[in-house]
Every structure is written in C-alpha cells, then in structure tokens.
Amino acid sequence: MSKQIEQKEQLIQALIAGDYPDSQGRYGPFGGRYVPETLVGAFTRLEQGVSRWLDDTKFRAELNAELRHWVGRPTPLSPAPRLGERWGAEVWLKREDLAHTGAHKINNAIGQALLARRLGVQRVVAETGAGQHGVASAAACARVGLPCEVYMGEIDMTRQAPNVDRMKRLGARVVPVTSGDRTLRAAIDESMREWVSNPTDTYYLLGSAVGGHPYPYLVRELQSVIGREAHQQIIDQAGGLPDVAVACVGGGSNAIGLFHPFIADRSVKLLGMEAGGHGSGLGEHSATLVHGRPGVLHGTYSMLLHDDDGQIQETHSISAGLDYPGVGPEHALLAATGRATYLAVDDNAALDALNECCEYEGLLVALETAHAFAGAREYAMKNPGKRILIGVSGRGDKDLNTLLEHSS
Amino acid sequence: MSGATRITAAIAAANKQGRPALIPFITAGHPDMNGFAEHVAILAEAGDVVEIGVPFTDPLADGVTIQRSSERALKAGVSLSWILDTLEQSAAQRTAPVLLMSYLNPLLTMGYETLAGRCVDAGVAGFIVPDLPFEESAPLRAAIEPRGLALVQLVSPVTSGERMKKLCEASAGFVYAVTVTGVTGGGGKADQAAILAYLDRVREVSPLPVCAGFGIREAAQVNAIGTHADGVIVGSALVEVLEQDGDARAFLQSLGGKLHE
Numbered sequence: 265m266s267k268q269i270e271q272k273e274q275l276i277q278a279l280i281a282g283d284y285p286d287s288q289g290r291y292g293p294f295g296g297r298y299v300p301e302t303l304v305g306a307f308t309r310l311e312q313g314v315s316r317w318l319d320d321t322k323f324r325a326e327l328n329a330e331l332r333h334w335v336g337r338p339t340p341l342s343p344a345p346r347l348g349e350r351w352g353a354e355v356w357l358k359r360e361d362l363a364h365t366g367a368h369k370i371n372n373a374i375g376q377a378l379l380a381r382r383l384g385v386q387r388v389v390a391e392t393g394a395g396q397h398g399v400a401s402a403a404a405c406a407r408v409g410l411p412c413e414v415y416m417g418e419i420d421m422t423r424q425a426p427n428v429d430r431m432k433r434l435g436a437r438v439v440p441v442t443s444g445d446r447t448l449r450a451a452i453d454e455s456m457r458e459w460v461s462n463p464t465d466t467y468y469l470l471g472s473a474v475g476g477h478p479y480p481y482l483v484r485e486l487q488s489v490i491g492r493e494a495h496q497q498i499i500d501q502a503g504g505l506p507d508v509a510v511a512c513v514g515g516g517s518n519a520i521g522l523f524h525p526f527i528a529d530r531s532v533k534l535l536g537m538e539a540g541g542h543g544s545g546l547g548e549h550s551a552t553l554v555h556g557r558p559g560v561l562h563g564t565y566s567m568l569l570h571d572d573d574g575q576i577q578e579t580h581s582i583s584a585g586l587d588y589p590g591v592g593p594e595h596a597l598l599a600a601t602g603r604a605t606y607l608a609v610d611d612n613a614a615l616d617a618l619n620e621c622c623e624y625e626g627l628l629v630a631l632e633t634a635h636a637f638a639g640a641r642e643y644a645m646k647n648p649g650k651r652i653l654i655g656v657s658g659r660g661d662k663d664l665n666t667l668l669e670h671s672s
Numbered sequence: 673m674s675g676a677t678r679i680t681a682a683i684a685a686a687n688k689q690g691r692p693a694l695i696p697f698i699t700a701g702h703p704d705m706n707g708f709a710e711h712v713a714i715l716a717e718a719g720d721v722v723e724i725g726v727p728f729t730d731p732l733a734d735g736v737t738i739q740r741s742s743e744r745a746l747k748a749g750v751s752l753s754w755i756l757d758t759l760e761q762s763a764a765q766r767t768a769p770v771l772l773m774s775y776l777n778p779l780l781t782m783g784y785e786t787l788a789g790r791c792v793d794a795g796v797a798g799f800i801v802p803d804l805p806f807e808e809s810a811p812l813r814a815a816i817e818p819r820g821l822a823l824v825q826l827v828s829p830v831t832s833g834e835r836m837k838k839l840c841e842a843s844a845g846f847v848y849a850v851t852v853t854g855v856t857g858g859g860g861k862a863d864q865a866a867i868l869a870y871l872d873r874v875r876e877v878s879p880l881p882v883c884a885g886f887g888i889r890e891a892a893q894v895n896a897i898g899t900h901a902d903g904v905i906v907g908s909a910l911v912e913v914l915e916q917d918g919d920a921r922a923f924l925q926s927l928g929g930k931l932h933e
Contacts, residue, residue, distance in 0.1 A: 288807075298776055298803045300733045302828040302853055304835070443739055444730065456732040461854040463830055560776045560803070561730060573751040574781030576729040 289477020
C-alpha cells in the first residue's frame with residue numbers, strides 16, 4: 265500500500281473507532297474552533313454542557329419523548345417502486361419530510377432547545393437560509409418556552425416568504441440581514457455578532473454541522489437519529505444494507521446524520537450531492553467539496569469556496585438551503601479519505617428530479633432534497649440493480665414560489 | 673530590534689511622555705486605494721503604533737462601520753498582497769511600527785511562511801487576528817515568531833481570570849483589551865467604571881503594556897481610559913472620518929498623541 269492510501273485508511277479507522285472529534289475538536293486535519301476571544305467562554309460552556317447532558321439518561325429520555333410524541337419519529341422508510349422501475353434499481357426513501365415542520369432540521373432544533381433550557385439561558389438566536397431551520401428553531405423554542413430570534417438574509421426572505429410567516433406565527437422575531445451576501449452566510453455572520461454582544465445569556469442554535477467545535481459534533485449527534493433508524497429499517501424491510509446512501513449537502517447536517525451510522529459499514533457507498541448551480545466558475549455554484557480548497561470560515565477549518573486572496577466567494581444555488589460556501593469538517597474528512605464521494609448536480613437536473621419524484625412517487629420534495637434524487641438517478645443509471653437509500657431531507661411546499669417562476 | 677520589541681518600545685516611549693499610546697486603525701485602501709500610502713504616513717506621524725485592517729468578506733467581530741469599509745475596499749480590489757506591496761514601498765521612511773489586523777483566512781491562504789517573509793520586508797511588526805484564539809495559534813506563531821513578529825493576544829471583559837493571565841503572558845508587543853462584549857465601533861452604553869476596573873484587572877496580570885480598544889471615539893474617553901491603560905486603539909471613529917472625507921490628522925490630533933499641542 266502506498267503511504268497516502270495507508271494514511272487515508274488510518275483516518276477511516278479512527279473515524280470508525282469514534283476518535284473524531286478529538287479533544288481539539290478535530291476530524292483529522294479539519295475542524296477546530298476559530299472564534300473571537302469574547303466567545304471562547306461561551307464555547308467552553310457549550311462544550312461542557314454537551315458533555316454533561318448529551319448522554320445523560322434523563323436528558324436522553326426527555327429528548328426521545330419529544331422526538332416520538334412531538335416530532336413524530338421514527339419517520340418511515342418508504343419503498344419507491346415506480347422510481348425504482350424507471351431507474352432499474354431498488355429505491356428506499358428515508359422520510360424526514362414527514363417529521364414535524366417538514367424537514368430534518370427539527371431533530372437538531374429540539375435537541376439544542378432542550379440543551380439551551382438545561383444551560384439556563386435567557387434567549388435563543390438562530391440563523392436560517394431556506395427558512396427550515398428558522399421554522400424548526402421557532403417551533404422548538406415555543407415548545408420549551410424560550411424566546412427566539414431568527415436572522416435571515418433578505419434575499420432568502422424573498423424566496424422563502426411562506427417560511428418567514430410561519431416563524432412569526434410560531435412566536436419568533438425574524439431579523440432581516442442586509443449585510444454581506446444577504447443569504448445564509450451573512451445570516452451566520454450576523455448571528456455570531458449578536459452572540460458576541462451577548463455571550464453569557466444567549467444560546468446560539470446553529471442549524472448545520474458547521475461552526476467551531478462542538479457544533480459539528482453536537483449537530484451530527486442530534487441528526488444521527490436519521491441514519492440509526494434507516495440502518496435498522498432497511499435491514500428489517502429490505503433484508504439487508506443498501507449499496508449506496510445518498511443525501512444532499514449544503515452545510516451537511518442531514519447528510520452527516522444519514523451517513524454517520526453507516527460509516528463502519530464499508531460496503532455501503534456514501535454519496536453526497538452538492539449544488540452545482542448553473543456552472544463551475546466561482547459564484548455559479550455552491551459545490552464546496554467538489555470545487556473548494558481548505559480554509560477557515562465561521563469557526564471551523566474545512567473545505568471552502570474562496571479566492572486566491574482568501575476572500576469568501578458568493579455562491580449560487582436554486583435551493584436556498586444549499587447556498588453556502590462552506591461545509592462541515594467531518595464531510596471534509598470523509599471526502600479527503602474517500603470514505604464518501606461528493607458530486608455536483610446542477611439546478612436543472614435538480615428540477616427534473618423534483619418533477620420526476622412528484623409524478624412517480626407522489627412526493628413534492630424540497631429543492632435541496634431534489635439534488636439527492638438527481639444524484640441517485642445518475643448512480644442508478646451507471647450501476648444497474650443496486651439498492652439505493654435516499655435521504656429525503658424535507659418537503660417542497662416552501663419552494664412553490666421558486667417552482668412557479670421556473671415553470672413559466 | 674524585533675517587531676514585538678519595537679511595538680512595546682513605542683508604547684513605552686509615549687507613556688514616558690506622560691500620555692497613553694495612540695494606536696489608530698484604518699481599513700487598507702478605504703475610502704480609496706490611491707490614498708492608502710498617504711493615510712499610512714499620516715497615521716504613522718500622529719500615532720505611536722499603526723494598525724492596518726486587511727478587509728475580509730465576513731468580518732464577524734466587526735460592527736457596521738468596518739463591515740462597510742471592508743466591503744468597499746474589497747470591491748475596489750484591495751488584497752493582502754497589495755497591502756504588503758504598498759507598505760514595503762514606504763517601509764524605510766516609517767518609524768512607527770505597523771500591525772496588521774486580519775481575519776485568519778487571508779493569512780492562511782497566503783501561506784504562513786510567505787506571509788512572514790513578506791511582512792518583514794514590508795516593515796510589519798506583528799498581527800492582530802480576531803478569529804484566532806490562542807489555542808489555535810501555534811502554526812501561525814511557529815512561522816512569525818522566529819522572525820520577531822508579534823501575535824497580539826486579545827482579552828475581553830468575559831475572559832476568566834486564569835485565562836486572562838495565560839493570554840497576557842502569551843502575548844507579544846502588547847495586550848489588546850477589548851473594552852466591550854460586542855463588535856467594533858459600539859456606542860457608549862458601556863459602564864465606564866466597570867471598563868476601568870476591568871482594565872486594572874488586565875494590567876495587574878500583564879507583563880506587557882495593555883491597550884484598550886472597541887468603541888473609543890473621542891478625547892474624553894481617551895483621557896479617562898488613558899489613566900487605566902497604556903494605550904488606546906481608535907478604529908471605527910477614524911474610518912468614519914475618512915469615509916466623510918474629513919481631516920484624519922486633525923481628528924487624531926484632537927485625541928492626543930504625538931501631535932497634540
């Protein structure tokens with residue numbers, strides 16, 4: 265074995281052994297905690313809170329009860345026979361679109377809201393791109409009785425207007441972000457600024473598997489319920505493991521939630537689909553792992569879309585939820601080791617996949633999720649007769665405005 | 673003399689004259705790139721140490737003024753490479769030491785070895801990196817410390833006592849005491865007495881001069897804080913003066929420092 269392959273294999277073994285994140289919050293070379301000094305204390309308290317509560321029996325029982333009776337877990341694993349017939353494959357869908365508020369985001373939001381209450385904070389701030397994490401945070405905060413403020417880029421507020429109204433009805437204050445790129449990235453910048461201003465009494469409910477340690481770990485742990493359920497369900501219902509698990513990747517929370525419980529099953533290929541937008545030039549896509557280089561943004565060292573001067577690039581995707589120039593550090597490690605493969609799907613392929621899924625399975629999935637379907641379809645065409653597990657991260661009702669624009 | 677020693681010496685020289693060191697900050701290339709060399713010269717004349725901001729697309733520790741100046745500078749084409757080239761051209765004439773204030777990613781992208789070498793050529797004495805906590809700073813320090821360049825550590829009002837001591841001992845040049853929990857340029861809501869008590873706390877444990885920054889805008893504040901700190905950093909207020917085409921020299925003069933009559 266060449267030295268490089270040997271190193272990659274060691275990293276995969278460490279990943280399977282549960283060595284990551286290490287004590288420095290690293291996943292191999294990626295991860296860490298690059299935050300202003302004012303937030304170091306807040307991150308330390310969060311880290312202590314996570315290690316105190318996340319595996320605590322009472323906390324677990326409380327979380328599991330909420331997941332079951334309020335979120336509606338376990339979500340089903342649906343066979344998709346008509347798509348399967350078209351693609352020449354056996355297709356299974358893990359239905360996070362059926363979770364409360366219509367997407368996987370609620371798994372993380374309710375977990376962190378319960379944690380925030382344990383930590384005794386006065387208020388919660390959250391950022392949102394597509395609005396799904398904002399809606400989930402607003403709902404979870406209402407559920408546990410904490411005031412919630414959601415920062416949202418004004419471009420996203422326009423393209424995801426129904427979600428803005430939902431957040432307000434759920435009692436959240438929605439703060440428009442007019443700085444920077446006015447999408448998810450600027451919303452995270454602004455949430456961090458708000459947290460820097462109130463580091464002791466505010467809980468920052470980060471929605472993706474990004475940010476400084478322990479966020480990528482915390483979000484992965486809370487989202488892994490997707491993969492744990494799917495792992496059991498596919499063995500029960502299909503009689504064995506899938507050949508491939510496919511998920512869309514923006515920051516990567518639903519993908520890491522689906523992938524993580526399958527990492528040790530080396531026969532299962534992990535396939536992450538990024539937003540290819542409408543081209544491969546800077547600013548035309550948000551395919552961070554496909555086109556990016558390592559760098560530091562929002563507290564973590566991971567793959568990043570930035571130029572030769574280290575300036576973060578504008579991104580594009582038809583789906584607001586994938587429109588982000590960074591990606592979680594664990595995905596960067598999965599990509600670097602080859603344990604997972606990441607490809608880009610362009611806007612049009614995602615739209616086609618969304619329509620196909622409507623027509624043949626009666627499911628209107630989110631535009632983000634449609635990228636996973638497009639990737640699964642491509643995989644099926646090249647590899648006939650495989651068992652394919654697709655993470656259906658969310659439903660597509662929120663995208664009707666965008667879809668109407670594109671059908672005219 | 674190493675960059676770190678030059679910074680400490682410049683602050684000590686001001687204190688010897690019975691005044692706090694004045695450390696003015698501007699965003700490089702703002703409001704226009706052509707004026708940058710001249711602005712640096714004015715700052716070096718009026719200030720004891722000069723702080724140059726490297727614009728970044730996601731300045732998450734900064735308030736609206738520096739967000740705006742960074743955005744404008746980037747749009748005009750300012751880059752770290754251009755800043756170092758420009759500083760190098762006037763390095764020989766400048767006596768006041770220059771610090772670069774930069775978020776980590778532009779430094780990381782240039783590569784620490786290249787960065788350190790070019791900074792020595794450009795007469796840069798050290799760095800302030802607001803998103804690089806001490807725990808993550810070893811790789812950068814390994815490249816810059818052998819060349820005598822300083823990595824200034826920041827402390828904040830919510831930094832614990834034990835950690836504050838560690839950061840003060842690990843710092844170089846001076847210790848940057850952030851006066852408010854918040855972003856740069858903040859208003860005057862902060863409790864003055866609490867700020868002064870906090871500065872006293874930092875000074876008590878710091879072997880290096882302590883300079884206060886964030887939200888310092890006028891002479892009265894400089895005077896009040898100046899008796900509890902060895903220097904003051906003035907950023908957003910100066911950037912606003914430049915933005916409005918005001919007289920930077922006159923503004924800095926009004927705050928005290930070398931040019932104060």
